[in-house]
Amino acid sequence: MSKGIQLMFDIKDLYQEVIVDHNRSPRNFGRLENADTTLEGFNPLCGDKLTLYLKTNSGKINEIAFDGSGCAISVASASLMTDAMKGKSLDEAEILFNQFHNLVTTDDDYDAESLGKLVALAGVKDYPARVKCASLCWHTLHSALQGDNAPVKTE
Amino acid sequence: MNNSNTAKTITNISAPFDVERFRKDFPILNEQVHGKPLVYLDNAATSQKPKQVIESLDAYYRETNSNIHRGVHTLSEQATAIYEKARGKVKEFINSDSIKEIVFVRGATEGINLVAQSFGRNMLKPGDEIIITELEHHSNIVPWQILSEQTGATLNYIPINDAGELILEEYEKLLSDKTCIVAVGHISNALGTINPIKTIIDKAHAVGAKVIVDGAQAVPHTRVDVRELDCDFYVFSGHKLFGPTGIGVLYGKEAILESMPPYQGGGDMIQTVSMEKSTYNALPYKFEAGTPHIAGVIGLGAAIDYVDQLGLEAAAQYEIELLDYADEQASQVPGLNFVGTAKNKTSILSFTLDGIHPHDIGTILDGEGVAIRAGHHCAMPVMERFNIPATARASFAFYNTRQEVDALIQAIDKCQKVFN
Numbered sequence: 183m184s185k186g187i188q189l190m191f192d193i194k195d196l197y198q199e200v201i202v203d204h205n206r207s208p209r210n211f212g213r214l215e216n217a218d219t220t221l222e223g224f225n226p227l228c229g230d231k232l233t234l235y236l237k238t239n240s241g242k243i244n245e246i247a248f249d250g251s252g253c254a255i256s257v258a259s260a261s262l263m264t265d266a267m268k269g270k271s272l273d274e275a276e277i278l279f280n281q282f283h284n285l286v287t288t289d290d291d292y293d294a295e296s297l298g299k300l301v302a303l304a305g306v307k308d309y310p311a312r313v314k315c316a317s318l319c320w321h322t323l324h325s326a327l328q329g330d331n332a333p334v335k336t337e
Numbered sequence: 338m339n340n341s342n343t344a345k346t347i348t349n350i351s352a353p354f355d356v357e358r359f360r361k362d363f364p365i366l367n368e369q370v371h372g373k374p375l376v377y378l379d380n381a382a383t384s385q386k387p388k389q390v391i392e393s394l395d396a397y398y399r400e401t402n403s404n405i406h407r408g409v410h411t412l413s414e415q416a417t418a419i420y421e422k423a424r425g426k427v428k429e430f431i432n433s434d435s436i437k438e439i440v441f442v443r444g445a446t447e448g449i450n451l452v453a454q455s456f457g458r459n460m461l462k463p464g465d466e467i468i469i470t471e472l473e474h475h476s477n478i479v480p481w482q483i484l485s486e487q488t489g490a491t492l493n494y495i496p497i498n499d500a501g502e503l504i505l506e507e508y509e510k511l512l513s514d515k516t517c518i519v520a521v522g523h524i525s526n527a528l529g530t531i532n533p534i535k536t537i538i539d540k541a542h543a544v545g546a547k548v549i550v551d552g553a554q555a556v557p558h559t560r561v562d563v564r565e566l567d568c569d570f571y572v573f574s575g576h577k578l579f580g581p582t583g584i585g586v587l588y589g590k591e592a593i594l595e596s597m598p599p600y601q602g603g604g605d606m607i608q609t610v611s612m613e614k615s616t617y618n619a620l621p622y623k624f625e626a627g628t629p630h631i632a633g634v635i636g637l638g639a640a641i642d643y644v645d646q647l648g649l650e651a652a653a654q655y656e657i658e659l660l661d662y663a664d665e666q667a668s669q670v671p672g673l674n675f676v677g678t679a680k681n682k683t684s685i686l687s688f689t690l691d692g693i694h695p696h697d698i699g700t701i702l703d704g705e706g707v708a709i710r711a712g713h714h715c716a717m718p719v720m721e722r723f724n725i726p727a728t729a730r731a732s733f734a735f736y737n738t739r740q741e742v743d744a745l746i747q748a749i750d751k752c753q754k755v756f757n
């Protein structure tokens with residue numbers, strides 16, 4: 183029996199250029215002064231920790247940033263997510279959250295156009311242990327937008 | 338029995354350790370992962386099983402399966418006999434005085450919880466003290482935290498230095514006539530440090546404290562002699578000793594076990610039950626409520642037979658040389674930092690790479706067929722001490738080879754290529 187049934191296995195399917203780049207120089211990284219929402223996310227299994235900062239105004243995400251530490255997948259995901267979320271309405275954010283969730287957990291078709299660079303994270307779904315890394319920041323954002331104040335845990 | 342063991346060992350040491358011969362006993366080592374030969378370097382999490390162990394389980398279920406200690410029929414008598422024979426093997430293996438001192442539990446974790454609840458809870462009062470160490474696995478921390486909440490006893494930690502060694506001067510400062518229990522790991526699962534447990538035990542006894550040793554990482558790598566150590570309790574898990582999961586051993590000195598109340602109630606642990614009151618069975622059955630993991634015990638017996646014919650001392654010597662080789666190779670990798678550099682250590686190479694998170698290392702190594710553990714290794718206080726969230730940990734067994742170390746080093750190189 184052979185494990186990891188993918189025929190052409192290539193680690194670069196997971197660690198794509200975009201991910202390596204966003205890990206090396208994360209965008210929107212650093213504390214946001216005067217944030218109106220600040221929420222922590224924590225992945226107890228890995229010790230990944232991030233804090234998300236948001237400024238929303240009339241139903242729109244005006245500014246968004248994060249800091250913390252984690253693996254390349256979690257840092258790149260937060261970097262890409264914050265880029266993608268800037269200027270989105272809360273409804274649009276919710277739609278993108280669901281699209282991203284499908285992207286990393288299902289084999290369903292996805293809308294490459296609205297996901298944009300986030301598509302680089304599609305490879306994660308072949309690594310069940312790493313899905314949590316990619317989704318930590320998203321769950322944190324989701325809770326923050328729902329008005330939850332409790333820190334988010336992925337377990 | 339002991340004499341014949343020693344004789345075997347001597348022959349094994351004089352001949353070179355024949356790793357290829359022993360590898361053939363482990364079917365899983367022929368597996369491929371992502372199209373590459375499996376390089377299994379996660380032995381501290383669980384070890385692989387030789388066919389002798391796998392076959393013992395199969396034979397039990399095919400030929401002898403039956404409940405023990407309660408049937409007059411042939412199968413039950415046979416099952417009881419092999420179950421109890423395995424207890425005898427454990428007794429010899431750790432050189433205990435009597436089979437009454439060998440209690441089967443689910444694993445090291447359950448053994449520690451049993452001691453905390455059955456021994457500790459009855460003895461401790463507010464103001465008493467428990468000493469553990471910063472190096473412990475969570476399973477040798479949390480049961481003592483629970484116990485200290487239940488009893489009002491204080492929990493103190495022996496700190497470690499930058500090499501990951503216990504600071505014994507600090508231990509001496511913590512010891513006093515208030516110290517009731519000292520719980521210490523024999524070998525650290527996160528760093529591989531071998532602790533000076535004989536010294537720790539003697540010093541604890543000098544103030545009248547009892548000592549429990551967590552031997553989960555020690556039994557696969559070193560000969561344990563509980564009488565020589567004079568520890569009061571010693572626990573380990575079968576699955577790290579090339580045996581099945583779900584079975585482990587609690588050794589306790591007979592007089593102490595005798596004084597302790599049962600941990601769980603149920604079948605097998607009683608002598609008589611009336612509606613008002615029950616009387617308890619003799620040792621060790623007092624602590625083995627319910628139908629035990631019979632197959633697990635039999636598999637553990639087979640694992641001990643395996644280790645005996647292997648010669649644990651010869652295997653340990655081979656592992657030390659292998660770790661030296663791995664350390665030497667790893668020290669030439671730019672950007673690799675060792676975590677845990679104790680003078681006295683075994684079988685574990687815990688490390689970080691500059692700019693690459695341990696989880697990414699774990700995933701990329703897996704792509705090369707190399708299985709390691711990435712994370713906090715259930716030892717978060719150790720990670721805190723070194724101010725890191727996690728490490729990558731390669732942990733070796735006697736069936737690992739230098740070629741596998743080379744595969745590890747090449748896979749680490751691949752990590753660096755992916756990120757740079």
Ligand SMILES: Cc1ncc(COP(=O)(O)O)c(C=O)c1O
Binds near residue numbers: 476526554
């Ligand atoms: C040092 C140490 N103690 C205790 C344990 C717990 O063993 P188990 O999970 O088999 O009960 C482990 C296992 O990881 C360990 O490495």
